[in-house]
Amino acid sequence: MIPELGYGATVAAFVLALWGAVAAAMSARTGRAALLRSGERAAVGAWVLITACIALMLYAFLTFDFSVQYVAVNTNRGTPFYYRITALWGALEGSIVLWSWMLSIYTLIVVVQYRRRQPELYPWVLSVMLGILAFFLLVMTIPAPPFERLTPIPADGRGLNPLLQDSGMITHPVALYLGFTGFTVPFAFAMAALVVGRTGEEWITITRRWTIIAWYFLSLGLLIGGWWSCHVLGWGGYWAWDPVENAAFMPWLTGTAFLHSVMIQERRSMLKLWNLALIILTFGLTIFGTFLTRSGIIGSVHSFTQGSIGVFFLGFLALVLLGSFSLLASRIERLRAEGVLDSVVTRESMFLLNNLFLVAATFTVFFGTVFPLLSEAVRGVKISVGAPFFNLVNIPVFLALLFLMGVGPLIAWRRASGANLKRNFLKPVVAGLVAAGTLRALGVANGLVLTAMALVVFVAGTIALDLFRAVRARRRSGDDWGAATWGLLLRQNRRYGGFIVHLGILVISLGVAGSQAWSVQKEVTLDRGQSMELAGYQVRFDGLSGSEESNHAKVTGTFTVTNGRAGGDVLHPAKKFYPQEQTPIAAVDYRLGFFEDIYLVLGDFASDGSHATVKLQVNRMVSWLWLGGLVLTLGAALAILPDARRPA
Amino acid sequence: MSTSRLRWVIPAAVVPVLVLLAYGFRTDPREIPSPLLGRPAAAFSLTTFAGTPVSLEGLRGKVVMLNFWASWCVPACYEEAPALERTWRAYKDKGVMVVGVDIQDKEEAARQFLARFGHSFPNAPDPTGRVSVDYGVYGVPETFFIDRTGRVRFKQVGALTDEIARSHLDVLLKEPS
Numbered sequence: 001m002i003p004e005l006g007y008g009a010t011v012a013a014f015v016l017a018l019w020g021a022v023a024a025a026m027s028a029r030t031g032r033a034a035l036l037r038s039g040e041r042a043a044v045g046a047w048v049l050i051t052a053c054i055a056l057m058l059y060a061f062l063t064f065d066f067s068v069q070y071v072a073v074n075t076n077r078g079t080p081f082y083y084r085i086t087a088l089w090g091a092l093e094g095s096i097v098l099w100s101w102m103l104s105i106y107t108l109i110v111v112v113q114y115r116r117r118q119p120e121l122y123p124w125v126l127s128v129m130l131g132i133l134a135f136f137l138l139v140m141t142i143p144a145p146p147f148e149r150l151t152p153i154p155a156d157g158r159g160l161n162p163l164l165q166d167s168g169m170i171t172h173p174v175a176l177y178l179g180f181t182g183f184t185v186p187f188a189f190a191m192a193a194l195v196v197g198r199t200g201e202e203w204i205t206i207t208r209r210w211t212i213i214a215w216y217f218l219s220l221g222l223l224i225g226g227w228w229s230c231h232v233l234g235w236g237g238y239w240a241w242d243p244v245e246n247a248a249f250m251p252w253l254t255g256t257a258f259l260h261s262v263m264i265q266e267r268r269s270m271l272k273l274w275n276l277a278l279i280i281l282t283f284g285l286t287i288f289g290t291f292l293t294r295s296g297i298i299g300s301v302h303s304f305t306q307g308s309i310g311v312f313f314l315g316f317l318a319l320v321l322l323g324s325f326s327l328l329a330s331r332i333e334r335l336r337a338e339g340v341l342d343s344v345v346t347r348e349s350m351f352l353l354n355n356l357f358l359v360a361a362t363f364t365v366f367f368g369t370v371f372p373l374l375s376e377a378v379r380g381v382k383i384s385v386g387a388p389f390f391n392l393v394n395i396p397v398f399l400a401l402l403f404l405m406g407v408g409p410l411i412a413w414r415r416a417s418g419a420n421l422k423r424n425f426l427k428p429v430v431a432g433l434v435a436a437g438t439l440r441a442l443g444v445a446n447g448l449v450l451t452a453m454a455l456v457v458f459v460a461g462t463i464a465l466d467l468f469r470a471v472r473a474r475r476r477s478g479d480d481w482g483a484a485t486w487g488l489l490l491r492q493n494r495r496y497g498g499f500i501v502h503l504g505i506l507v508i509s510l511g512v513a514g515s516q517a518w519s520v521q522k523e524v525t526l527d528r529g530q531s532m533e534l535a536g537y538q539v540r541f542d543g544l545s546g547s548e549e550s551n552h553a554k555v556t557g558t559f560t561v562t563n564g565r566a567g568g569d570v571l572h573p574a575k576k577f578y579p580q581e582q583t584p585i586a587a588v589d590y591r592l593g594f595f596e597d598i599y600l601v602l603g604d605f606a607s608d609g610s611h612a613t614v615k616l617q618v619n620r621m622v623s624w625l626w627l628g629g630l631v632l633t634l635g636a637a638l639a640i641l642p643d644a645r646r647p648a
Numbered sequence: 649m650s651t652s653r654l655r656w657v658i659p660a661a662v663v664p665v666l667v668l669l670a671y672g673f674r675t676d677p678r679e680i681p682s683p684l685l686g687r688p689a690a691a692f693s694l695t696t697f698a699g700t701p702v703s704l705e706g707l708r709g710k711v712v713m714l715n716f717w718a719s720w721c722v723p724a725c726y727e728e729a730p731a732l733e734r735t736w737r738a739y740k741d742k743g744v745m746v747v748g749v750d751i752q753d754k755e756e757a758a759r760q761f762l763a764r765f766g767h768s769f770p771n772a773p774d775p776t777g778r779v780s781v782d783y784g785v786y787g788v789p790e791t792f793f794i795d796r797t798g799r800v801r802f803k804q805v806g807a808l809t810d811e812i813a814r815s816h817l818d819v820l821l822k823e824p825s
Contacts, residue, residue, distance in 0.1 A: 072722040150723055155760055158722040295672065314669055321662040329658040373672050579752050580720045 003068050006056045006147030013049035013100075014137035016042040021130035028123035028195075036123055040111050043130055046137070047104040054101055057088055057146060066157050069150035070094060076159040076580075078551025082170065087160045089173050092294055092309070093146035098173065099290075100136040102181045107133060110185060114206075121203065124192035125185075132184055135316050143309040144294075159551055162578045162585040168228030176221030176248060180286040182214025183255060187283035187324075190276050194327045199272055199334045204262045209640045211262070215255045216636035222248055223508075223629040230622065231588050231599070238515075238625060241390040246369045247289030250362050254282040257358035260408075264351050267413065268339035273328070274355070276335070280324045285362075287317050292369070343415045350408040357397050357404070364393045399451055402509060405502055406459035409495075410466055428461030444517075452513035456506045463499045489638060497639025504632030507624050514621030521617040523603065528610055535618045537563045537598060542570075544609035553577045554587070557602045557612055561591075573602040573614065597622050682784065684800040689714075689792065690782035694749065694772035697759060702747060702770045704798065710745045711820045712794040713813065716780055718753045719761040721788045728789055728807040729765040735813040736769040743796075744817055748772070751780045751788065795820045 020042030027035035057070070061084040066072040074087040074094070083090075089098040107129045114122045140146060186207035193203035225245065226238030239245060258278040265271050295310025328335075341348055367374075368385045410424040436454035444450060467485075470492075474484040489496045522534045526541035533539075542558040556574040574587040590599040596618055603613030689712075693703035704712065715732060717725045736746040748771035750758045755773065762771055774780055783792060786805070793802040793816045802816045 066722075069723055076720065150726075152726065152764070154719075154722050154726060156720060156757060158720050291669070310673060314666065314673075317669075318662075318666050321666070322659050325659040325662060326655075329655040332654050332658075370668060373668055377668065377671050579754065580718065581752075 002056050002060045002065055003147045003149035006053055006060075006068070007141075007145060009049045009052045009056070010137060010140045010145065010147065013046045013053070014134060014141050016046045016049065017130045017134035017137055020046065021127045021134055024123045024127035024130065028127065036126075039123070039126055039130065040115065043104070043107050043111055043126065046130070046133060047101075047108050050097070050101045050104050050137075053097055053140075053146070054088070057094065057097065058085065061085065061087055064157070066155075067150055067153045068146075069148040070146050072150050072154055072157040074157070074160050076157040076551060078549075079157075079160055080165070080550060083160050083165045086164070086170050089177075090160050090164045090169070093140070093144045093148075095173065095177075096136055096139050096144055097146050099177050099181060100133060100140060102177050103129070103133050103136060103184060106181055106185055110188075118206065120196055120198065121189060121192040121206075124195050125188045128188035128191045129184060132188075135312075139309060139312055143312050159578065159580050162552070162576060162581060163232060166228060166232045168224055168232065172221055172224040172228055174221075175217050175224055179214050179216070179218025179221050180248075180251070180289070182210065182217055183251065183279075183283050183286055185210040185214070186258075186279050190279045191324060191327065194276065194324075194331050197331065197334060199276070199331060201266050201269070204265055204275065208262065211255070211259055212636055212640050215252070215259055216632070218248065218252050218255060219632055220629060222252060223625060223632075226625060230619075231590055233586075233588075238622065241365075241368070241387045243369050244289075244293050246365050247285075247292045250365055250369075251282050251285040251289065253358050253362040253365070254278055254285060257355045257362075258282055260351050260358075261355050264348055268348060270337040270339045270341070270348065271352075272337065273332070273335040276328050277325075278355075278359075280321070280328065281362075284317065284321050284324075287313065287320060291317055345411070345416045345421070347408060347411045347413045347416075350404055350411055354401060354404045354408060357401050361394055361397045361401075364397075365390065368393075395448065398509075399455060402452070402455040402459060402506075405505070406455070406462045409498065409502075410462055424462065424465070427465060428458045431461040432456075432458030446517045449513050449517040452509060456510055456513075459502065460506055463503060467496070467499070490641070493638050493641045497635050497637075497641070500635030500638060501632055502635070504628045504630075504635055506628075507631055508628030511621045511624030511628060514624065515619055518620040519618065519622070521615060523613065523615040525604075525611055525613040530611075532614075532616070534616050537561055537616065537618065539600070539614065539616050541612055541614065544605055544612060549576070551578065555602075555605065557600075557605070557614065559600055559614060561598065561600070571598075571600045573600040575602050575605075592623055594623060596620050682800070682803045684784060684792070685803065687800060688798055689794045689800045690779070692749075692779045692782065694774065694779065696770045696772040697750075697755075697762060698770070700770070702772055704794070707745050707747075708798060709796055710743050711796055711817060712792075713744060713746045713817065714783070714792040714794060715746065715748045715808070716751055716783070716785045716788050716790045717748055717761075718751055718788045719757040720753065724807040725761075725789050728809070729761075729767070731808055731810045731813065733765060733767055733769070734810055735808075735817070736767075738814075739817055740769075742821060744821070745769075749774050749779055751777060751785065793817070793820060795823060 020039040023035045023042065024039035027033065027039065057068070059065070060068045060071045061075055064071070064075070064077060070091065070093050074090050075084050079087065087094070089095045107126070110125060110129060114125065118125070186203075189203040189207045193199055222245075225248070229240070230238045258275065261271050261275050261278060265275050291310065291313035295313060341352075343349075368389050371385045406428065407425070412420045432454040435457035436450045439450060439453055444453075467488075470488050471481065471484045474488055475481065479487060520535050522532065524532045526532060526539075528541055528543055531538050531540040538561070540560045540562075542560055545556050545558070547554050547556065554574050554576050556572050559571050559573065560568045561571055562568045569591060571589040571591070573589040575584045576587055577584045586601050588599050588601050590597055599617040599619060601615040601617070603615060605612035689704060691704050693701060693705070695701055713735070717729075719725070732746060732748070736744075740746075746769040748767065748769065750771060750773045753773065758773060783790075789807060791804040791808050791813075792800050793804075795801045801820060804812055804816075
């Protein structure tokens with residue numbers, strides 16, 4: 001019953017979304033309000049039906065309805081309760097359902113927010129968003145139906161991919177997809193602005209908050225993904241330049257560029273064409289990412305399965321890129337800049353440089369990701385470029401971006417005087433150099449780390465100096481320090497929200513630099529009772545024990561870790577044997593600290609427990625990545641608060 | 649550049665990228681040829697669920713279709729199961745032996761699977777996983793076609809169909825032993 005109900009709801013939702021897209025566009029052309037209302041009702045109807053799909057799927061998962069193929073493949077009777085819920089988006093078909101659902105929610109919010117406020121742009125925005133939603137529903141209808149019926153009905157299912165049975169998998173896809181789908185809103189407004197011919201600053205002002213929200217969720221999704229790979233995969237890293245990671249990183253890069261370049265358009269009426277191109281590119285890259293992960297054209301540890309779905313996505317990508325760039329090109333006369341670049345040492349040119357670097361980084365990541373295809377097409381050999389390529393090219397770019405992060409927000413618009421430069425940057429530059437010198441004296445020899453630290457201190461210095469001066473100015477009007485700071489943050493929330501996001505990025509940068517330079521690991525085979533030592537830690541192997549869990553068998557090691565200073569700590573890394581997997585899955589045990597995390601990964605072992613191989617990783621400053629994520633959250637929240645300065 | 653020219657150049661710029669991606673469909677990153685093809689098949693001797701021994705050595709002179717499966721393998725093993733039985737019935741008198749190897753499974757579930765599809769060819773569990781390792785089984789189902797001289801000749805990854813089984817078996821049966 002559920003397969004038929006679900007499929008029916010999917011098809012109906014597709015028809016509604018398609019009709020809504022057409023009706024909204026027709027109403028914009030003819031001005032008939034009834035059509036627009038019909039389009040809105042279609043949007044609501046599509047949302048209701050997709051929600052029903054999700055409810056049906058959850059019901060099927062919770063009741064082990066193996067007549068639904070997706071349920072049979074992604075769960076079995078032993079799958080714990082939580083993972084029966086997250087299995088909903090654990091594989092290809094379900095991930096598209098989640099995607100559509102989020103997109104339908106964004107569409108509803110747009111309807112509620114803008115139906116009265118933006119009479120001219122709104123019908124087109126609705127049409128574009130429903131058109132995109134219709135595409136995802138089409139995918140759910142033809143190449144990747146989540147409600148495929150399975151006959152005969154098996155007694156038990158296959159079970160969820162064990163790597164996905166982790167708390168990170170509850171939040172990572174949700175955050176990532178909220179980011180991906182979120183960029184649909186600014187894209188839809190950009191398209192509407194092009195169609196209507198209102199290519200000024202309006203669409204940018206309207207979508208500023210939307211862009212921040214999408215950007216924030218994308219950042220969060222990337223960070224949680226790093227957290228997941230760190231403590232589930234057990235290879236000691238949070239980032240591997242894997243094609244699928246790159247697929248999520250590229251829209252983040254162009255989205256970041258877009259967030260910055262729109263400020264120049266708002267302020268100086270420049271870069272109109274560029275901003276439109278950037279949002280098209282960002283949205284296109286979110287679709288490209290989905291295409292890459294689901295088409296199977298490039299091998300990756302994260303890939304979903306293959307099938308005709310890739311053709312659908314490529315077709316849609318072609319439609320989006322050709323359609324929107326043609327639209328852009330047809331409006332080219334209207335997109336001439338009104339302002340001009342007055343001088344090189346200005347905020348405008350710093351922002352331009354920032355954009356150039358971000359787009360260059362996007363290009364290199366794109367190039368590296370599709371390189372296997374390129375080399376096969378040209379030379380007939382499939383060659384992958386690995387982390388060394390990405391690091392070599394991108395590290396200098398990211399260092400340059402850090403530098404610009406310090407300069408950009410504080411240098412004057414139009415023309416910076418020597419006095420402006422000295423006032424804002426002299427002290428931070430000195431602070432950065434002193435910090436690097438101190439670290440050097442303390443014995444840090446890694447040039448890259450020293451450069452990164454100097455830049456981080458410099459940028460933090462510029463932010464601190466600016467904040468200090470602004471608070472001091474407010475203090476003159478009688479507030480105490482706390483009230484002055486708080487008032488300032490709320491009053492200039494956009495500016496200081498941005499600064500706090502920058503601080504978050506600085507903290508993350510410290511984490512990246514520190515962990516790359518200082519993390520160590522060692523793998524040894526220990527007899528029971530024997531110890532090994534690494535970086536001041538002693539690890540003693542105390543024995544193994546076996547247990548039978550609901551959906552797997554587990555061998556747990558007991559290791560006592562001491563580090564001289566404190567007493568011993570007992571860690572339990574394990575290996576899980578899932579019947580449906582060829583290779584066992586490591587369950588990493590870890591202790592997180594401010595400067596140091598320790599991770600223990602159990603390797604091979606003797607079944608009598610007499611000896612075991614264990615890998616100890618001492619990962620330094622990785623926690624700063626997660627800490628930076630928290631700071632980022634505060635900054636983004638502050639930046640999207642209603643503008644206090646705007647008269648009510 | 650003139651405005652009218654830009655109108656074409658801007659959208660045309662994305663075409664090469666799209667063509668490259670479309671080219672990707674022609675290739676399969678996971679297609680790794682089995683190094684076993686043409687090599688002598690690894691010997692095995694197992695005990696079937698029915699309790700009788702089955703070994704590759706004892707099947708010399710026959711064409712062997714060696715199928716790796718598991719009861720939790722949804723849906724591919726369920727899809728191919730009827731085709732396996734049909735192939736067995738059609739070819740058992742022509743010098744073909746079908747052997748199923750059940751890997752990483754629970755015995756109870758495996759027996760239910762066999763009963764459901766009424767498999768009449770020998771099926772044996774691989775309790776130590778030794779056979780699946782020797783054949784480099786990456787996932788289930790995988791099917792190996794072994795000729796009369798004991799060499800692996802074809803490998804099918806994913807669900808087997810009547811047509812695929814027939815095409816491989818007919819080739820191997822035509823060869824002199």
